[in-house]
Amino acid sequence: MTDAELASLTHMTHGREVKAGSSLFHEGDPVTAVYTVTDGMLKLYKLFDGRRQVIGFTRPGQFLGLASGDSHCFAAEAIDDVEVCSFPKDKFQTSLDRFPKLASILLDRARDELAVAYKQMLLLGRKSAQERVASLIMSLAERNSPEASTVVALPMTRADIADYLGLTVETVSRTLTELRRREIVRMPNAHLLEITDQKALLQLADRQEA
Amino acid sequence: MTDAELASLTHMTHGREVKAGSSLFHEGDPVTAVYTVTDGMLKLYKLFDGRRQVIGFTRPGQFLGLASGDSHCFAAEAIDDVEVCSFPKDKFQTSLDRFPKLASILLDRARDELAVAYKQMLLLGRKSAQERVASLIMSLAERNSPEASTVVALPMTRADIADYLGLTVETVSRTLTELRRREIVRMPNAHLLEITDQKALLQLADRQEA
DNA sequence: CGCACTCTTGACCGCACTCAACGTTGGTGG
DNA sequence: CCACCAACGTTGAGTGCGGTCAAGAGTGCG
Numbered sequence: 001m002t003d004a005e006l007a008s009l010t011h012m013t014h015g016r017e018v019k020a021g022s023s024l025f026h027e028g029d030p031v032t033a034v035y036t037v038t039d040g041m042l043k044l045y046k047l048f049d050g051r052r053q054v055i056g057f058t059r060p061g062q063f064l065g066l067a068s069g070d071s072h073c074f075a076a077e078a079i080d081d082v083e084v085c086s087f088p089k090d091k092f093q094t095s096l097d098r099f100p101k102l103a104s105i106l107l108d109r110a111r112d113e114l115a116v117a118y119k120q121m122l123l124l125g126r127k128s129a130q131e132r133v134a135s136l137i138m139s140l141a142e143r144n145s146p147e148a149s150t151v152v153a154l155p156m157t158r159a160d161i162a163d164y165l166g167l168t169v170e171t172v173s174r175t176l177t178e179l180r181r182r183e184i185v186r187m188p189n190a191h192l193l194e195i196t197d198q199k200a201l202l203q204l205a206d207r208q209e210a
Numbered sequence: 211m212t213d214a215e216l217a218s219l220t221h222m223t224h225g226r227e228v229k230a231g232s233s234l235f236h237e238g239d240p241v242t243a244v245y246t247v248t249d250g251m252l253k254l255y256k257l258f259d260g261r262r263q264v265i266g267f268t269r270p271g272q273f274l275g276l277a278s279g280d281s282h283c284f285a286a287e288a289i290d291d292v293e294v295c296s297f298p299k300d301k302f303q304t305s306l307d308r309f310p311k312l313a314s315i316l317l318d319r320a321r322d323e324l325a326v327a328y329k330q331m332l333l334l335g336r337k338s339a340q341e342r343v344a345s346l347i348m349s350l351a352e353r354n355s356p357e358a359s360t361v362v363a364l365p366m367t368r369a370d371i372a373d374y375l376g377l378t379v380e381t382v383s384r385t386l387t388e389l390r391r392r393e394i395v396r397m398p399n400a401h402l403l404e405i406t407d408q409k410a411l412l413q414l415a416d417r418q419e420a
Numbered sequence: 421c422g423c424a425c426t427c428t429t430g431a432c433c434g435c436a437c438t439c440a441a442c443g444t445t446g447g448t449g450g
Numbered sequence: 451c452c453a454c455c456a457a458c459g460t461t462g463a464g465t466g467c468g469g470t471c472a473a474g475a476g477t478g479c480g
Contacts, residue, residue, distance in 0.1 A: 111278070111320070118284055163336075166335030
């Protein structure tokens with residue numbers, strides 16, 4: 001695993017807990033460290049005139065710090081209790097210079113992040129509310145389990161989802177209700193979802209796309 | 211300049227012209243090379259069910275190929291006549307392994323691209339039509355000249371702008387008309403724009419943001 | 421000159437937003 | 451243990467911003 005690789009290369013990993021609702025860093029803060037998320041989920045977001053755009057939700061094992069130069073270009077806040085490994089920035093820089101393979105590994109990750117960001121731009125610019133919600137559900141389903149995971153956890157609030165999808169809380173709620181009514185999903189409770197019609201959901205999310 | 215550096219490192223640069231309206235590569239194509247744009251402007255876009263999302267417009271000197279693994283995750287099409295230097299992918303890989311600094315340079319670029327993508331996600335998810343158009347004008351103005359560039363070229367069509375901003379052609383046109391009516395910009399013709407009230411434009415685009 | 425493409429403008433529409441009320445849930449202190 | 455309260459989620463009614471449809475004006479190329 002490349003996370004372990006990162007850790008062993010630097011010899012500088014330092015565990016840290018972030019309680020649900022508290023921030024790992026704010027947008028504009030100077031970058032003092034980079035991180036890998038070992039447990040829990042963070043939301044990454046930008047603010048603009050009171051409005052909020054959630055850039056992404058972290059998954060366990062995710063590297064944090066690719067997009068930031070001198071100052072963080074987004075904020076990171078814990079959705080549930082989170083554990084991260086932090087690498088002081090200067091030590092990280094040293095490791096980067098010392099281990100050429102590291103830059104190459106990070107470059108691959110940056111590649112992935114860019115592709116994900118571009119997909120999200122398509123969603124935000126061109127998809128309907130139903131398509132956006134369906135896309136989110138499908139991508140959460142994919143990250144959970146390797147195959148045929150039909151149960152999806154939604155630890156984030158409706159507001160987080162709305163700010164991620166470029167919608168309002170009300171529209172997210174209504175859209176989920178509609179998906180339930182059409183029997184595409186079931187929801188034992190507000191934060192747990194079961195996909196009952198994967199084909200219909202995929203159709204909504206990806207529209208005969210690759 | 212790092213572009214020259216790239217070229218000299220690889221010794222494999224190969225010039226190529228792309229006529230206005232023709233494609234450098236399509237979304238889904240296998241990646242055979244990476245490129246630096248030496249002249250002209252390309253639009254990068256993704257397709258989805260007949261809809262289109264323009265990911266970005268290239269600037270001279272821009273490196274193309276960061277976001278692509280085995281296959282291109284977006285298409286690239288020339289807006290006007292374009293010149294690129296292409297590096298065959300395998301040679302580029304070799305250079306990457308041979309010159310450690312190269313990965314580090316590309317990592318910095320990827321950082322920038324990610325930050326730009328995140329800003330665009332904020333625009334697409336949370337800004338009004340006026341704010342979107344104002345943001346585009348400001349960012350085109352910034353890239354043109356170092357300081358106080360008030361004249362901005364818009365070589366792309368209204369459709370390209372619309373697909374970049376997540377709007378329709380009509381809305382882009384109406385919004386530009388409105389900006390003209392408010393005497394924030396002047397337009398000698400449809401593809402040339404002069405900023406007459408930079409403060410108002412900045413206010414619209416960035417809203418007392420950093 | 422003619423044709424195709426682009427840009428603009430107008431009238432109308434509809435999807436998602438706003439505003440408001442209510443239901444549900446989980447945490448806290450009496 | 452339960453009453454209270456605040457935060458979150460859902461639902462409904464009405465609005466408005468940007469989309470759709472349509473027509474016309476400008477532009478450039480063969």
